[in-house]
Amino acid sequence: MMTIYIDVIYSSLKLPFSQMKSFNTEHNPSAVESGNRFDDDGREKRTGTFMTASAHIITAVIGSGVLSLSWAIAQLGWLAGTVILVTFASINYYTSTMLADCYRSPDTAPGTRNYTYMDVVRAYLGGRKVQLCGLAQYGSLVGVTIGYTITASISLVAIGKANCFHDKGHDAKCSLSNYPSMAAFGIVQLMLSQIPNFHKLSFLSIIATVMSFCYASIGIGLSITTVTSGKVGKTGLTGTVVGVDVTASEKMWRSFQAVGDIAFSYAYSIVLVEIQDTLKSTPPENKVMKKASLAGVSTTTVFYILCGGIGYAAFGNKAPGDLLTDFGFYEPYWLIDFANACIVLHLIAAYQVFAQPIFQFVEKKCNKKWPESIFITSEHSMNIPLIGKCTINLFRLLWRTCYVVLTTVVAMIFPFFNAILGLLGALAFWPLTVYFPVAMHIEQAKVKKYSLRWIGLKLLVSLCLIVSLLATIGSIVGLITSVKAYKPFNN
Template structure:
């Protein structure tokens, strides 16, 4: 390995695209208007990033969410959250450059955008909400991936010993395996190098969602379906009155989480070529991403609810709403695990870059933090190694994996993450920055409508958070940490 020269404050412009740093020289070729290496992202890669972020395995919990809310409220909330997410994502896309959305100065992160338009303590609040959510998502995805990997072994067990067999397993070894793989993938230097992983993950998400829909259709066609109602689970029959309330709130949180990608929208937009204008490409990618996933969500949620009724499982692939064909159930869970491998990186890379940028600025003379080494890997070409990146990212994955092993609760984690992240990052900041950017007149009709949207979403998020916390407490009481496959 040959060392690259130490990074200086002047060369910090290459941080988001360190591939511009070559052994012996910091040569930036074909630079963009901000002096950074020319971005190569397109509508296709942006759409892949969005779909990877939006279509998570949470899609398979939507039948459970509809069971708590019923046909009317469930479908309405799904569509409403889709519309709100798309609308606010267009507002946020216009804020990538400041003050003008086409010719203004670029902002590379969500915090950077908030700093440009709002400033003050709101920048720190944004960072706390965004990076806290990204850390939470990486923990949640570790949990979810392990559940899918366990389901693969359970599917084989059920096939061999019958559907009534006690086929259970500990998630812990699978969490460790998933964490080990993420340690390797976390050495991918930055968001700009994730396109191939996002495309693979997007294909996987379409695959398992389609399998889930297909199996649900087959169950409906068989006639052996559960009971459904306009208002969901029935008090005194399926749930108690208090459970009905808390689970309904939790279901709203699950749906909110299922659309939460604005957390990384600016980081995705920063990968796009400057022509055509980034905001126009991002809006188009957001429309395709949100509308495509909404179709899948409605199909998964509605057909899944029609199949299982008010007793819909939290995840109808990993909770074994289906046992046969066992090979298809196994394949679907493999697709979930592979998708989560890529989705983990899409969500965690902005946090990695945030920490590394801060450390570079604070200790610009540190060789441990700044020095890059060029390593040739057969068939893969040159790969850059930085010892700080290696140590810090490895420790991060280890820590989040450990936390996941302590709190392995699926639906409650999803709902809580959605409730906490949805309001500030998907609604409040995009609306506040849009008002500042376009100078919406205070107390005008538009100003009142935008602030009403913010208030309503705050109330919904607060209720969803409470419901998720209650669900998490109940799951803690029921959890049995050590079980093995019979």
């Protein structure tokens, strides 16, 4: 596989892409002085804007998890479901502003840039917390790429099922295998994974943003149609009813899992620093990032409340885990097909948004450890008809191919949906969205110990830890239930 620099496509789309030197680029004073092509750190000028940052955030935040929110609200009820949605949105925005201020140390230009989440933690906290941050971040990123492979295959299979139900009736036994779809998704990622770095992903994120609005809007529109038809399910302030819809234990575990689903639906802190590193230095990156975070979180919250709330109003306590793939809707089948196709296109881009930090982390480490290795550092250029100039790096080719193959195989072994969404959200939410941003803010702002502000921040961290633990337990219980009923490599 070759790394393809599709400059012709970028320029034709007229999008502001940031370009970045390779990981082993050192500070170049003479280059910086020229002020034309390079930033203050010697790397090629970043050209990211509010628009591109917002697109990255929406790509990371609005995932197919939006379609499971009606199920989550069904478990929690109108009151708790809506309150938890708004609460997680507020917490995510609040802590994202703290994290944005930590991009530079000190927090204003010309402070030293911190290119990754781990770099930020290293600059402000140091010690073992850097390794803990890396474990949480990259473990979560790996989990997200696996989860997106699963979800994309579910949507691809749903397209075939929708056509089958349309032809044979809604009671027909339309059974299709997920594995060919996972393999097809993996093949696409093998090609896209050769995009050299995060800074080249703006065009993918903008496409994904459009796709996410499309399928979320379709889900909302179909739900509204169901509500206006009068054929709606039973809803309530507390959601599913013990003894009617679920047992007492199912109510408890599903509620915990639903909280995890909602937490996952806002998870973008794990790539926030990498997104911010694509921004131009004027105006200041932290100010642009805060505006982009507000726009991204506000936009997605509106869609979440509409999709989750109207979906729950349509299906009530029997709301499916996914409105478009668990067949809450059958007709019009062509619209269901289009919505699921939009989900797949969105997930193709979102996979790269979460995978690129992993790729760059490993490649940076290897470049630093073996700087003389031709296999790791050499770039070979060539021209391909209709594509243009391409570069080949054998290490990048081999390592990224192995990663995509590995995540695809793991997805084939564990193809679960709601439980995985909840588990990923629970695991990533507390350390990366709450603990580290708050701890770094306390250190950066010199918040006085035992002051009212300090106590409030510590209380926020403790409460979110409890929520994460409960959501983790609920998701694990859901996974165990799924494993008991699942036979590997069967439809």
